[in-house]
Amino acid sequence: MGKTMIEKIIERASGKKVKVGDRVWCNIDWSTARDFGGANCVLQFEEVTEKKGKVWDPEKVAFTFDLQAPAHAEKVAQNQKTIRDFAKKQGISKVFDVNWGVGQHVLLENGLVKPGDVILGTDSHMNLLGAVGSFATGVGNTDIVASWFKGTNWFRVPETMKISATGTFKKGVCMRDFLTLLVGTLGADGMFFRSVEFYGETIENSTLADRITLCSMVTEMSGKVGLILPNGDVLDWLRARAGNEVDERVKAIAADPDAVYCQELSFDVNDLEPLASCPDAPDNVKKVREVAGNNIDQVHIGSCSNGRFEDIAAAFDVLKAANFQVSPTVRTIITPATRETMKRCAEAGMIQKFLEAGVIFTNPTCSLCTAEHYGVLPSGDVGVSTTNRNFIGKVGKGSHTYLMSPMSAMASAVRGVITDPRDILC
């Protein structure tokens, strides 16, 4: 009987033959924490080791500062300092401070992530690194602290589902819309505890940015990780960053032809339309056309789901088609995922055009994934966002948010009401 990708990854990391449902201890390739959760990890580790503990391997621990970067409050600043001091004490050199951007993206851009790696992080969207075939997963502080003892942790071997996509997106439609379709179809627990493998021409021809978008939302269906086997340009990009070893890794984690899946689904994206996750749940999905004309107060483009160069460029194209004018009645905020993304936006001349159009273009950070950041919504306001969650009151009590693609978000910013991007682009 063949093995799925996650079974192969777990077998490599545990040194054991495994089957679905087994509990095994895996070696961890990276144990990471952010400014959020990171201080909790540090304080817990110091407490349970009576300040005498040493992390198992300082070369495999990393810290990323992204949730509230730079710090906006004294407590946050103190938490960040707690992490910096600990890293210094432990000899941990991989500290990506407040000037870097969203953690998983920064790790990836720095060539630290390889297919088949097992990676922990205090971020429920850690698993977007499945976009390059690594088993990254979000965990709490206790899991991180436990992994710092001996570089291992426990895992349940998950069932795997297989999702195939064929076809090409029409103008104004993109991978974000496909995953919104998935969330709406499968529901908030539609991938419950599962690993998911994505296949088909739509996936195989997609950019790294698109793959990240897709894998980041597996969490919103309660999946463990979404995995895509690197190929083509993505594999070239990854090899250039992480080294030639990635080729062997790709071979090692490829699913067997007779691998067993618990569910197989196929989609054709040719006739897909722009979709929105309506208030107040990611799986409350409607066509953008159905909610078009609804009033909005703010538009936010960014986050670990849709904050890469290609995402911002897609929004730029919509703005360009609208003669570089956003509605004066809407606050429009763009937040690049990383410093590298921001630099590319600057080099491409986009930032100047955004600023001239009245857009707020911020430093790289998680930005509006929390209500503890600039851009928080007052009660009664309605936002459009390319983040991954629109839970009740998430970015401000009494506010409501529509989740959409960067194109739909920018189209809405241009018109000042929810707008199908095809109305501007086509």
Add this chain to the structure above:
Amino acid sequence: MEQTILRGRAWVFGDDVDTDLIYHNKYLAETDPKKMPQFSFEYYPGKENFAKEVKEGDFVVAGRNFGCGSSREHAVYCLKFSGIPVVLAESFSRIYYRNAINNGYPVLFVNGLSEAIKAKAINDGDELEVNLAAGEIKNVTNGKTFHGDAVADLEKDIMAAGGLIEYLKEQAAKSA
């Protein structure tokens, strides 16, 4: 695991209760678990007074996918240190489940709870009896009974040790 029967009042929640509803992101910078209960369910419509009114021994009862969303362990600590002895739900989101087990905090997958909540077979304030070891739940208020799933061996061992850190320390002591 203890054989005692726990008794307490039910606080009833729906499906897909996300971690922002349990413990809002506004308070993520908190690092002292014992200070977290004051923020429990502050953003859950209709349950804003939970933190003020909850009594030690009360139960949190919910439908499917409890604890979906963020990885924040705060959402486990806030209930644990509120004195909630166990969270009962049709199912738990995986990170919430791990965080609970890793803290030696009981969470029980209970069959049929989502439908029972929708059908008002279990309501806020109902008196419950919970036999954790046997996985049996009785709604004393209306006589209805529910059954929890068996806990896997590794999770049972981690729970018995009091959590993942304690479990690893025990294992290290054994192999020393």
